[in-house]
Structures are given as structure tokens and as C-alpha cells.
Amino acid sequence: MKLKELRLKAKYTQKNIAEKLNIPLNTYTQYELGNREPTVSTLIKIANLYNVSLDYLLENPNTPKQQSEFTLQEEEIIDMFRELSDENQRNDFTKFLYSFKPK
Numbered sequence: 001m002k003l004k005e006l007r008l009k010a011k012y013t014q015k016n017i018a019e020k021l022n023i024p025l026n027t028y029t030q031y032e033l034g035n036r037e038p039t040v041s042t043l044i045k046i047a048n049l050y051n052v053s054l055d056y057l058l059e060n061p062n063t064p065k066q067q068s069e070f071t072l073q074e075e076e077i078i079d080m081f082r083e084l085s086d087e088n089q090r091n092d093f094t095k096f097l098y099s100f101k102p103k
Contacts, residue, residue, distance in 0.1 A: 002052075002056070002057060002059060003031055003032045003046070003057075004032045004075070006046075006050045006052065006057075007032075008070075008075055008078060008079065010050060011082065012082075013079070013082050013083050014028055014029055014032065014079075014083075015083070017046075017049070020045075020049060021042060021045055021046065021049075023042070043057060043058070077097075080093075081093055081094075
């Protein structure tokens with residue numbers, strides 16, 4: 001399923017989505033990891049949330065796939081940044097990353 005890809009594109013955290021779906025965070029995390037399958041009603045809620053078809057969400061092979069512009073590692077860094085709740089933490093994280101930027 002395209003759960004993580006859609007979530008990152010929409011700039012949501014896992015916690016945001018779990019709250020919107022009214023499910024525990026761990027349950028949603030397991031969906032993204034592929035360790036648990038959402039119910040049909042949850043799949044419909046997810047498809048409606050992202051305004052995509054169930055066909056697209058379930059990656060029907062007849063549906064064209066979009067390629068992410070980010071590597072998995074880059075997506076994880078973006079995720080970590082988005083999950084920082086404090087603005088000072090975000091600023092510190094950004095400064096840290098810029099410290100590695102070539103001059």
C-alpha cells in the first residue's frame with residue numbers, strides 16, 4: 001500500500017493520521033509497515049482522506065505508479081522533522097543539517 005508515500009506527500013505525521021482515523025498510533029504504524037491490514041472501512045476512510053481511489057491506494061498493477069522524489073532515508077529525516085512539536089527543536093534540527101552543507 002502507498003500509505004507512507006501519501007502521508008509524506010500530504011505532510012502528515014503518523015500521529016495525525018491515526019487521530020483522523022480514530023485508531024491507535026501503533027495500529028496505523030503497523031499498517032505502514034505492512035504488519036497489519038486495515039479493514040475495508042478504514043481503507044475507505046484513508047482513500048477519502050487523500051482523495052484517491054481504493055485501486056490506487058492498494059497499488060493495483062494496472063494503475064500507473066508514481067516514483068517518490070526522495071530516498072527512504074530522506075523520507076525518514078523529513079518524518080523526524082515533521083514530528084518535532086517544538087519550534088526550537090525544529091530550528092535546532094535545521095541548523096544541525098545546515099552544518100553539513102558544503103560551502
